Amino acid sequence: MSRTIACEDRDFVAWRGGADHALIWGVLVDTDEVRAAVDSARAHWADVLLPRYDRQPHVTVGYGGPVPKAGAAPEDPPYTPERIAAARATIRGLGIEPFRLAIGGWGTFRMTPYLCVEAPELDALADALGENRRRPYVPHVTIGHYGVEVPLDEVAARAAAWCPPSIEPITVTGVTLLRYDAADIAGPLTAVETVAF
Template structure:
């Protein structure tokens, strides 16, 4: 496998003027996970897009584009009705908190990531995703900006130490990011408490 660069551009043909894209995710932006992501990014820096600013998170499902009057997207929209339906589904699911373990590194062709073990993840994925099929939960380290051999990347990560980081995640969050920016930060719009079975908006 070779690693390949991401296209760092505004995919206007996809978002068509919709300002935000929405994603359901587990917030794992803790000091321990941030430190591990930072260490991995430092080792991989020659191969990564330098301006990546997404906070550590585990994507559960891409929700869709936030509708905007006058926009002409080709990507799917995520309406208020969709959000309401998912919140109702989460309420019925009565899932409970997740015990998550963040470990070593692995990679996709376009992005390196930290491996994640999350027993009980699949019911949340099945409920919130419109794309059934196999999915590997992970924490993205960054986005590749160059093309290279996988062996070169593996050599850079040879001394990377990754004892398990264990977390209890008590909410699944609806987050947004600027649809025009492949590397911009996330904003949390609301959280569904897996402990209390209730939704609270934060933005």
């Protein structure tokens, strides 16, 4: 039987290799309704989650990598200005126009539970930015990290008793490059730039 993976709220020193920050491409969905749904889910599953998750609601569509730093040796290739420029051109080349995405329902990976997200444009962005090459892409808004190891079936069974706040479809007008502190697995995101549709 599959079980959750208990995460640790700590600095993963070997992974970041001295890098201070890392970058992802994402769609920000930091609205009152989405925050209320995340807060509601965190309260419902509080006993199995790490106590802290400070990242704003967002849907990742591409992992960039660590921000280059002299002397750093992270496990992942640094996300250089040249790679950012190539990703920016790729996003613009897709010709995506503003679109609406739906958020609702509960799902889970082994390390993190999430709110389900639907919009075909997200899959196109993930394909273009390489997210599908890392793992099968599942658009989602992360609720937090599991802090204990328990059977996934037991965690999932509790979704039937959860009544999430309703969320109106959200209009997406661009993709944002987001930075986070590489030493903090649950720290906030900072917007670096947005590629508008």
